[in-house]
Amino acid sequence: xxxxxxxxxxxxxxxxxxxxxxxxxxxxxxxxxxxxxxxxxxxxxxxxxxxxxxxxxxxxxxxxxxxxxxxxxxxxxxxxxxxxxxxxxxxxxxxxxxxxxxxx
Numbered sequence: 001x002x003x004x005x006x007x008x009x010x011x012x013x014x015x016x017x018x019x020x021x022x023x024x025x026x027x028x029x030x031x032x033x034x035x036x037x038x039x040x041x042x043x044x045x046x047x048x049x050x051x052x053x054x055x056x057x058x059x060x061x062x063x064x065x066x067x068x069x070x071x072x073x074x075x076x077x078x079x080x081x082x083x084x085x086x087x088x089x090x091x092x093x094x095x096x097x098x099x100x101x102x103x104x
Contacts, residue, residue, distance in 0.1 A: 015104060022085065022097045030089045041084075050089040057082040058103060 025033060033052070034040070040052040057080070064076040081103030088095045 015099075018099070018104065022099075025087065025094050026096060028094045030092050030094065033087060033089075033094055048090065049095075051086055052089060053084055053086045055082060055084045056103065 030050070030052075037052075037054055041055040042053040044051040044053075060079045060081065062074075062077045062079065064074045066073050081101070083099060083101040083104035085104075086098045086100070088097070
């Protein structure tokens with residue numbers, strides 16, 4: 001239980017750090033954002049606003065293990081994670097951002 005709590009706290013801390021870093025991009029010019037992050041995975045235009053989405057995906061492989069004390073075997077597993085960071089652009093500058101996914 002303690003280990004799970006520590007892992008959750010680490011995730012929350014990482015998410016807070018990520019949000020803080022992305023918050024510094026608000027007010028930045030679109031061209032500078034693209035220079036830093038590269039070409040977005042997807043874009044969308046509506047109502048005079050431009051949205052740039054950057055999708056990151058990764059996998060974590062759990063090899064499983066054998067517990068000799070309690071003779072049980074946990075099978076290997078593959079976990080897929082993704083995080084989409086979307087920036088809203090208006091008048092050539094970043095107005096806001098959102099994060100979505102299980103890997104943010």
